[in-house]
């Protein structure tokens with residue numbers, strides 16, 4: 044990372060890592076419901092939001108509907124996936140309860156195109172499936188590169204952006220040759236990940252030494268163990284079971300991931316045991332471990348970000364820890380009611396509330412409902428006082444639900460694009 048960042052009680056993973064977080068994500072999709080969307084968009088925009096949902100769904104996921112009601116439906120869509128038996132039992136035998144609901148997992152899994160063989164473009168850490176791949180932003184970029192090779196410039200790092208009149212001057216550096224490059228444009232769609240976008244915009248707008256909110260979805264995690272004789276680990280290492288809890292009109296959600304042998308090998312790297320013993324240990328014991336995560340909405344986060352005149356980004360992390368702890372113990376109680384009857388115990392140790400930022404879901408710095416009117420977007424994603432400068436990543440989302448938010452960030456970008464295209468102005 045070329046930016047100078049200081050973090051106080053915040054652990055970020057930055058988007059320059061591995062060429063973008065979208066290249067290494069887990070592909071868990073958690074669409075926002077109508078109520079959550081209404082915290083982001085006005086009623087007039089809901090038609091566009093619906094179109095954007097359908098569009099993104101058609102790109103990243105098999106099947107027309109978002110969500111699986113039955114196991115048969117899931118298996119018809121992904122016949123090669125065998126979900127974990129404990130997760131399936133919890134789903135099938137769940138107590139009907141208005142506030143807690145278990146659902147089958149929803150992942151951005153696409154069939155690979157035999158001609159293009161996109162599978163080569165990424166590490167598939169979901170299991171070994173020949174024709175399935177996790178949707179990855181590179182898939183689309185590769186398509187664009189083929190269709191419009193002139194529209195893509197490789198190895199470019201954007202150092203700063205300046206506005207002169209109606210034109211944006213984008214100062215770039217070629218990371219391989221160290222050559223400088225200046226790109227001039229009348230339209231900018233900024234989607235460099237929340238921390239990069241915020242830094243470049245604060246610098247462009249000369250907003251130094253002022254604190255802006257940085258939303259995240261505070262998270263917790265715990266381990267559980269299934270001791271059922273009929274246990275089958277399955278073959279799918281991503282989320283195998285999702286849950287949603289509705290408390291005081293806030294959605295808190297999470298998922299269960301089986302501990303795969305790959306992950307177990309990483310955890311046990313310092314254990315002086317031959318691999319074959321590790322395999323046996325995993326098979327007998329550790330394959331029965333399920334890792335669960337829980338996400339709280341951004342109302343529980345109180346982080347801030349600011350840029351100093353020396354061009355240093357400072358992030359202060361803060362959770363509403365007291366409220367989170369209280370809710371977390373209620374949630375564990377609700378979950379345990381369902382897990383215990385399927386012979387799954389929640390392990391009392393290794394339960395933890397993550398540090399702010401470790402959830403890897405950031406947003407809200409330059410949103411349309413930003414309290415700090417010094418720097419904000421209007422609802423079409425454009426930066427106030429900056430014609431045709433659009434903030435297309437989750438920096439422009441004023442609220443993050445207690446869910447992994449990437450699907451919704453893609454929808455946010457699509458809403459901005461649909462609206463831009465519908466304007467009666469000459470484009471470019």
Ligand SMILES: Cc1cc2nc3c(=O)[nH]c(=O)nc-3n(C[C@H](O)[C@H](O)[C@H](O)COP(=O)(O)OP(=O)(O)OC[C@H]3O[C@@H](n4cnc5c(N)ncnc54)[C@H](O)[C@@H]3O)c2cc1C
Pocket residue numbers: 056057058059060062063064065066067068069070071072073180199200201202234235236237239240403404405436437447448449450452
């Ligand atoms: C291990 C892991 C698992 C995850 N799992 C999930 C999940 O299951 N579900 C979910 O919803 N979310 C998940 N996430 C979060 C998800 O990856 C991010 O929310 C999402 O990818 C953010 O997308 P983005 O487009 O904003 O940023 P990115 O995907 O990071 O894209 C930003 C791009 O801009 C480039 N860039 C940045 N600064 C500059 C600059 N100055 N000049 C030039 N280029 C620049 C970056 O290199 C990158 O290519 C996960 C993240 C990780 C790390």
